[in-house]
Amino acid sequence: MTVTTAPSPIVPAHARDFLALTKPRVMSLVVFTGLCGMLAAPVRIDPVIGFTAILCIALGAGAAGALNQWYEADLDAKMRRTERRPLPAGRMDRETALQFGVGLSAFSVILMGLAVNLVAAAILAVSILFYVLVYTVWLKRRTPQNIVIGGAAGAFPPLIGWAAATGGVAPLPLLLFALVFLWTPPHFWALALFMRSDYGAAGIPMLPVVAGERVTRRQIGLYTIPMALTALAPWALGLSGMLYGAVALVTTGVFAGLVVHVATRTTGPDDRMVPEKRLFAWSILYLFIIFGAVVADKWLA
Ligand code: HEM
Numbered sequence: 495m496t497v498t499t500a501p502s503p504i505v506p507a508h509a510r511d512f513l514a515l516t517k518p519r520v521m522s523l524v525v526f527t528g529l530c531g532m533l534a535a536p537v538r539i540d541p542v543i544g545f546t547a548i549l550c551i552a553l554g555a556g557a558a559g560a561l562n563q564w565y566e567a568d569l570d571a572k573m574r575r576t577e578r579r580p581l582p583a584g585r586m587d588r589e590t591a592l593q594f595g596v597g598l599s600a601f602s603v604i605l606m607g608l609a610v611n612l613v614a615a616a617i618l619a620v621s622i623l624f625y626v627l628v629y630t631v632w633l634k635r636r637t638p639q640n641i642v643i644g645g646a647a648g649a650f651p652p653l654i655g656w657a658a659a660t661g662g663v664a665p666l667p668l669l670l671f672a673l674v675f676l677w678t679p680p681h682f683w684a685l686a687l688f689m690r691s692d693y694g695a696a697g698i699p700m701l702p703v704v705a706g707e708r709v710t711r712r713q714i715g716l717y718t719i720p721m722a723l724t725a726l727a728p729w730a731l732g733l734s735g736m737l738y739g740a741v742a743l744v745t746t747g748v749f750a751g752l753v754v755h756v757a758t759r760t761t762g763p764d765d766r767m768v769p770e771k772r773l774f775a776w777s778i779l780y781l782f783i784i785f786g787a788v789v790a791d792k793w794l795a
């Protein structure tokens with residue numbers, strides 16, 4: 495007698511799917527802020543150790559992204575933006591994603607500890623745990639403040655980079671941490687405004703879904719004030735020079751202008767949310783430019 499088994503819907507995972515698990519585009523900025531934190535430090539790090547540290551940040555951030563997708567495959571399946579990811583699309587099974595995420599997390603932290611230093615390894619471990627446990631598991635499905643608190647996870651890399659070079663932390667990387675922390679709400683809520691229906695469909699309590707557009711627009715405006723002050727603080731406190739100050743002033747001015755537009759407008763039924771999309775796009779470019787300016791100021795000025 496021949497026993498026939500139904501073909502598994504799970505096909506062997508392709509390398510591209512493992513890459514997709516690491517959310518490479520988001521991670522590029524995470525890694526860039528880590529690199530800039532390292533290059534802004536007053537200590538010249540050995541290039542091989544420096545490269546290893548950046549690799550560990552990339553692997554750790556990628557591992558965190560994989561664990562995030564392992565945990566929320568059910569939510570990803572309900573949103574147009576995320577339904578084609580490897581798990582909801584059925585191209586990979588959850589167990590594989592879990593093993594990949596746990597293995598890569600452990601590898602990145604251990605390598606950082608052995609090859610770089612324990613402070614950098616400890617902060618890397620905290621950021622992975624924060625993103626996976628505090629943001630993904632605990633807060634994301636429970637409160638619209640999820641990204642305010644959970645956003646801290648993405649703010650650690652400048653501290654990790656600085657710690658890799660110096661073995662400690664200092665006022666400048668702490669300000670850079672605060673900048674990313676305060677930048678996250680305008681960054682994300684701009685997107686959440688034009689992705690509101692996706693989040694509503696998945697039942698995720700993001701601010702525009704729970705509190706509505708007007709409150710979200712006001713909150714974007716409110717967070718931008720301390721964000722702008724923090725962006726100017728390295729220059730105002732003499733931790734960075736004129737080059738940084740000029741770049742920060744102009745780019746933060748553009749950011750604030752876009753925020754004023756978003757915060758003060760109301761939307762009609764056919765609105766294409768162009769200003770919100772512009773703010774979201776600028777938020778990403780802004781962080782690349784401003785972190786680049788911290789380094790350029792140290793090296794060129
Ligand atoms: C809890 C905090 C955050 C949330 C909820 C959030 C959410 C999102 C979402 C939903 C996207 C949409 C595009 C996609 O699916 O790839 C996105 C894009 C992006 N985010 Fe964030 N983000 C957060 C923090 C950060 C941080 C800390 C960084 C880096 C420092 C960052 C960098 C980016 C970049 C570079 C993109 C563009 C990716 C692309 O081009 O596809 N985000 N973010």
Ligand SMILES: CC(C)=CCC/C(C)=C/CC/C(C)=C/COP(=O)(O)OP(=O)(O)O
Binds near residue numbers: 524555634647650
């Ligand atoms: C150094 C290190 C370990 C950093 C990890 C922390 C990290 C990557 C923070 C960025 C936050 C992020 C990608 C949020 C995406 O939100 P979401 O997960 O709600 O997005 P989704 O809806 O696209 O899944």
